[in-house]
Every structure is written in C-alpha cells, then in structure tokens.
Amino acid sequence: MDLRTRISSGLKTAMKNQEAQRLSTLRLINAAIKDKDIALRGEGVEEGVGDAEVLAILGRMTRQRQESARAYEEGGRLDLAEAERAEIAVIEEFLPRPLTEAEVARAVDEAIQTTGAETIRDMGRVMGVLKADYAGRMDFGAVGPMVKERLA
Known part of the structure; x- marks a missing residue:
C-alpha cells in the first residue's frame, strides 16, 4: 500500500473515530501533498508526487514542528509545544523506521x-x-x- 493510500485510510479512520487532533494533522499532510501535486502540474508533470516525495514532505513537516516545539518551550508555551509534539507523532506513523x-x-x-x-x-x-x-x-x-x- 503506497503512502497516499495509507494517509487517506488514516484520515477516514480519524473521521469515523472523531479524533480531532489526528484528523487535523492528516488534513495538513493531504494539503501539503496536493500543493506539491499542483506545483508539479504547473511544470508539466501529470502523474503527481510519488512515495519518495511524500516522504520528503513528511520529513519537512516533522522538522518544522520540532523547531516550533523548541521555540514554544523557550517561550514558556508548553501547551503549544505539546500540540506540536502530538502532530509529530501522527506524522511519524507514516515515516519508515529510522536506521540505527x-x-x-x-x-x-x-x-x-x-x-x-x-x-x-x-x-x-x-x-x-x-x-x-x-x-x-x-x-x-x-x-x-x-x-x-x-x-x-
């Protein structure tokens, strides 16, 4: 099963289970993938992004959230830092296991x-x-x- 399919099925499951935080994060992932699809279509590529590009998008999203969580902690906003970490956990479910x-x-x-x-x-x-x-x-x-x- 490719990453797009896994993300879509995760989105449907989150909707059914009424998991608001997870649903929000999965929608952000879908939006980022669709943005990249649209950008590629403008360059003349019709088939959209593959799994490698989806992995890159997920990696970028994880790094952004880690930086935000660090900034929130330094600013004393632990509630916002915790929300960023919750999003990281959802995103990392779709990333392959890191190598030792x-x-x-x-x-x-x-x-x-x-x-x-x-x-x-x-x-x-x-x-x-x-x-x-x-x-x-x-x-x-x-x-x-x-x-x-x-x-x-």
Missing part, C-alpha cells in the same frame, strides 16, 4: 563500494545513492560528514 547508527554506517559503506567512490569529489554520487535508497530513513545532515570522513 550501525545500519547507517553499513549503508554508507555499501554506497561507497557501489559507486566506486575513492575521493571527496565522489561524495555527490554517494549521497545521491543514499538519498535514493534511504529517503526518510536517515538524517542526511549527519550522514554527510560520515561520508566525507570515509572518502578523505
């Missing part, structure tokens, strides 16, 4: 071996393979330095 540190290290090694990367100049190819294979499952901000260290 050992799995990330193994994935980096495999990507380096697959691409035949030897120098830092090959870092872009390695990161491209990792992003294609592990979108939404690893923090690429933390993986970049790891790749750089192995290629140095």
